[in-house]
Amino acid sequence: xxxxxxxxxxxxxxxxxxxxxxxxxxxxxxxxxxxxxxxxxxxxxxxxxxxxxxxxxxxxxxxxxxxxxxxxxxxxxxxxxxxxxxxxxxxxxxxxxxxxxxxxxxxxxxxxxxxxxxxxxxxxxxxxxxxxxxxxxxxxxxxxxxxxxxxxxxxxxxxxxxxxxxxxxxxxxxxxxxxxxxxxxxxxxx
Numbered sequence: 001x002x003x004x005x006x007x008x009x010x011x012x013x014x015x016x017x018x019x020x021x022x023x024x025x026x027x028x029x030x031x032x033x034x035x036x037x038x039x040x041x042x043x044x045x046x047x048x049x050x051x052x053x054x055x056x057x058x059x060x061x062x063x064x065x066x067x068x069x070x071x072x073x074x075x076x077x078x079x080x081x082x083x084x085x086x087x088x089x090x091x092x093x094x095x096x097x098x099x100x101x102x103x104x105x106x107x108x109x110x111x112x113x114x115x116x117x118x119x120x121x122x123x124x125x126x127x128x129x130x131x132x133x134x135x136x137x138x139x140x141x142x143x144x145x146x147x148x149x150x151x152x153x154x155x156x157x158x159x160x161x162x163x164x165x166x167x168x169x170x171x172x173x174x175x176x177x178x179x180x181x182x183x184x185x186x187x188x189x190x
Contacts, residue, residue: 021061039085
């Protein structure tokens with residue numbers, strides 16, 4: 001597939017053809033996973049970061065002007081997504097590093113950060129129910145793929161084997177399922 005074919009697919013996507021994006025995912029997924037793997041060493045995390053890069057690209061596609069090749073544009077998104085992942089991961093791990101001398105104050109500081117307020121718990125419960133309803137409303141192949149990945153923690157390869165389809169199809173199904181759930185959750189999170 002040439003850059004010209006990419007442009008045709010992009011035009012179809014901008015007109016609302018979601019399956020055209022699946023073709024781009026299948027075409028570039030291995031290259032993007034390899035690229036992300038240079039930054040993110042864990043293979044499963046690298047796949048998730050690559051998936052996130054494709055989601056970001058899909059959402060940003062209306063702004064893609066075609067001044068560079070699609071892959072060049074996707075490459076930048078993937079690199080930035082990988083770097084953001086590393087930054088967020090380092091922040092998460094440093095949130096829990098405590099000096100021995102500070103340990104006695106840790107419990108008090110942690111209480112200040114508690115989010116177990118009635119409002120927060122109610123919202124969390126509502127979000128959880130909305131996600132469950134959203135997943136249940138999906139077509140069977142999307143529902144199965146997202147459940148295997150998010151609830152059972154299966155790898156893309158394991159899901160492909162279980163669903164008897166290519167890994168690229170699994171990625172596409174998970175992408176579409178996440179997109180559908182995000183769309184349903186969006187009003188609740190604003």
